[in-house]
Amino acid sequence: MAGADRVEVLAFDVFGTVVDWYGSIAREVDALGLDVDGGEFALAWRAGYKPAMQRVQSGELGWTHLDDLHRGILDQLLERFAITSLSEADKRHLNRVWHRLDPWPDAVEGLTRLKRRFTLCTLSNGNLGLLTNMAKRAGLPWDCILSAEVFRQYKPHPDTYLGVADVFDVPPAAVMMVAAHQEDLDSARCHGLRTAYIERPHEFGMAASKDVSGALDNDLHAASLVGLAERLGC
Amino acid sequence: MAGADRVEVLAFDVFGTVVDWYGSIAREVDALGLDVDGGEFALAWRAGYKPAMQRVQSGELGWTHLDDLHRGILDQLLERFAITSLSEADKRHLNRVWHRLDPWPDAVEGLTRLKRRFTLCTLSNGNLGLLTNMAKRAGLPWDCILSAEVFRQYKPHPDTYLGVADVFDVPPAAVMMVAAHQEDLDSARCHGLRTAYIERPHEFGMAASKDVSGALDNDLHAASLVGLAERLGC
Structure with a gap:
């Protein structure tokens, strides 16, 4: 890559x-023995994410941790699925499933190899506590956890992408955004970052089909984080 | 400890x-072969730190990375010590000595042991990039790097201490501030945090004497981070 x-x-x-939200949530919800399909519940929870963030981005809500947005969506889902058996403690625990997401099988090895040569940070809309708890449980070896919480803006706000370059005092082109979502990479490129697309065909479950072709103007394209390490000579 | x-x-x-700023800077300045005592230079650089932060705290300066405050102090010192032999690239490199501080000999082992049982974060006035580069070079195994930069306030502003509790969604009493400076612990306690004093008798050099008795109202007192791990059963 030039x-x-x-x-x-x-x-x-x-x-x-980096982590498999669909599978992790589906497994945990199925294990609760509720009268709902875990995969369907996971998809519905994730579907509430962008509209909830939009309420912050529009100014309707002040700055809000993703944990609290997740809880608001969860409460709506429990009502929609007519689930009434959970105590407040159960709901708090279930909401923290986002702290307990399992990494994709290649993630820890890929990150460990990439860390030898690069500074690795998160740039996620997840809050710092969520990302820290997730990393500690899953063994994700970040050098630094960055989040929308640091910049007080959610992706795709420019302050998030440019904020990474500012934190490390490097030009935007010295930062490569790594994502399984083309729109995240498109926003990053728009602000001068390099881009690497990671194929996650099962992000929405084994049954769902996801287009993982990626755009031609991504700087790199890899089937996994181990693949990315190989492409980058790590 | 109750x-x-x-x-x-x-x-x-x-x-x-956690790191020995005095010894690290003294060694690096001495190695430059300038007509100045490295230890004296280190002390003078550090002495400029609180007045520089005060200019931010008072509102005279907007939010400023510690890297930039360090550079302003460095430029004054070079003039005071009549050092004219450094190029701009040399000055930039020297200013980043704060990213290259060596840990105290007990730090990596102590943190590694403490990490098994606790979430470990920094709460430093150093900027995120500085703290990340330092951790990567020195092998400091933080779970999360927090900084004045996250809270846009320098310690001892309440937002920094209470900010840690907010990030991890725990009560202030579930956070223990660990420091070799009594005033930092006093501020933390004032906002409900637990406190652990670490003795660093040589913080200002082998020749200087530092009172490391600590206050009686600290929750814990240890001679090192390994000692803290032992006190906490890690």
């Missing part, structure tokens, strides 16, 4: 790119 | 508590 030798920082999207 | 079983997060002061 210019890859100048990349110093890899900034990772987390939900879907 | 209540130690409820502590979940250890928040560490960094300069002086």
Whole structure:
């Protein structure tokens, strides 16, 4: 890749790119023995994410941790699915499933190899506590956890992408955004970052089909984080 | 310690508590072969730190990375010590010595042991990039790097201490501030945090004497971070 030798920082999207939110939530919800399909519940919870963030981005809500947005969506889902058997403690525990997401099988090895040569940070809309608890449980070896919470803006606000370059005092082109979502990479590129697309065909479950072709103008394209490490010579 | 079983997060002061700023800077300045004593230079640089932060705290300066405050102090010192031999690249490199501070000999082992049981974060006035580069070079195994930069206030502003509790969604008493500076611990206690004093008798050099008795109302007192791990059963 032209210019890859100048990349110093890899900034990772987390939900879907590094961890398997669908499978983790589906398994935990199924294990609760509620009268609902865990996979359907996971998809519905995630579907509430963008509209909830939009309420913050529009100014309707002040700055809000993603944990609290998740809880608001959860309460609506419990009502929609007519689930009444959970205590307040149960609901609090279930809401923290987002702290307990399992990494994709290649994530820890890929990150460990990439860490030898690059500074690795998260750039996620997840809050710092969520991302820290997730990393500690899953063994994700971040050098630094960055979040919308640091910049007080959710992706795709420019302050988030440019904020990574500012934190590390490097030009935007020295930062490579790594994500399984083309729109995240498109926003990053728009602000001068390099981009790497990671294929996660099962992000929405084994049954769902996801287009993982990625755009031609991504700087790199890899089937996994181990694949990314190989492409970058780590 | 009463209540130690409820502590979940250890928040560490960094300069002086985890890393040896005096020795690291003195060695690097001495190695430059300038006509100045490295130890004297280190002390003068550090002495400019509180007045520079005060300019931010008072509103005279907007939010400023510690890297930039350090550079302003460095430029004054070079003039005061009549050092004219450094190029702009040399000055930039020297200013980043704060990213290259060596840990105290007990720090990596102590943190590694404490990490098994607690969430470990920094709570430093150093900026995120500085703290990340330092941790990567020195092998400091933080779970999360928190900084004045996250809260847009320098310690001892309440937003910094209470900010740690907010990030991890725990009561202030579930956070223990760990520092070699009594005033940092006094501020933390004032906002409900637990406190652990670490003795660093040589923070200002082998020749200087530092009172390391600590206040009686600290929750814990240890001679090192390994000692803290032992006190906390890690």
